[in-house]
Amino acid sequence: MEEGLKIPNHVAIILDGNGRWAKRKGMPRNYGHVQGAKTVEVICEEAYRMGIQYLTVYAFSTENWTRPKEEVDALMKLLRNYMKTSLKTAAKNNMCVRIIGDKTGLDEDIREQIKRLEEATKDNTVWMKISGEESQSWRRLRRKIRGCIFRSRSIMADGTKWSAP
Numbered sequence: 001m002e003e004g005l006k007i008p009n010h011v012a013i014i015l016d017g018n019g020r021w022a023k024r025k026g027m028p029r030n031y032g033h034v035q036g037a038k039t040v041e042v043i044c045e046e047a048y049r050m051g052i053q054y055l056t057v058y059a060f061s062t063e064n065w066t067r068p069k070e071e072v073d074a075l076m077k078l079l080r081n082y083m084k085t086s087l088k089t090a091a092k093n094n095m096c097v098r099i100i101g102d103k104t105g106l107d108e109d110i111r112e113q114i115k116r117l118e119e120a121t122k123d124n125t126v127w128m129k130i131s132g133e134e135s136q137s138w139r140r141l142r143r144k145i146r147g148c149i150f151r152s153r154s155i156m157a158d159g160t161k162w163s164a165p
Helices: 018-024 029-050 062-066 069-092 108-121 136-151
Strands: 010-014 054-058 095-100 126-131 153-155 161-163
Touching: 018 029, 029 054, 029 069, 062 069, 069 095, 069 108, 095 108
Parallel strands: 010 054, 054 126, 095 126
Antiparallel strands: 153 161
């Protein structure tokens, strides 16, 4: 890391465009979601390494429930897998994980996994919040930064650069 850089205390990211990215590469949308999940793992590791104290990941909007059942099921499978592996990652990176937003639509097994993860990580000091709620404040934020998103560049899990459409 370069000397003299100011590292923010809190970084928030909105996961968006993974399915579109996959389609442009000729792959199924779910492939994009899997690659996006891998990228989140890298981001967690790097945030810890850089000394970022709080990481918020906006991962699942209530609008996502209207997607085809197959896609929603694949996203829930990713969440289940994340819950299984996140205890190890959280311990390694001293992460206190909180899942915020409306969890009522999630299956009972996922809600139980969330409780276990939050309980197991409650005394850790690096915060990661995963939001799944489409609130008015998120909508306002999204509108304010929409122009910036179109000019931004992202690095995908496979190392390729991706520009928002």
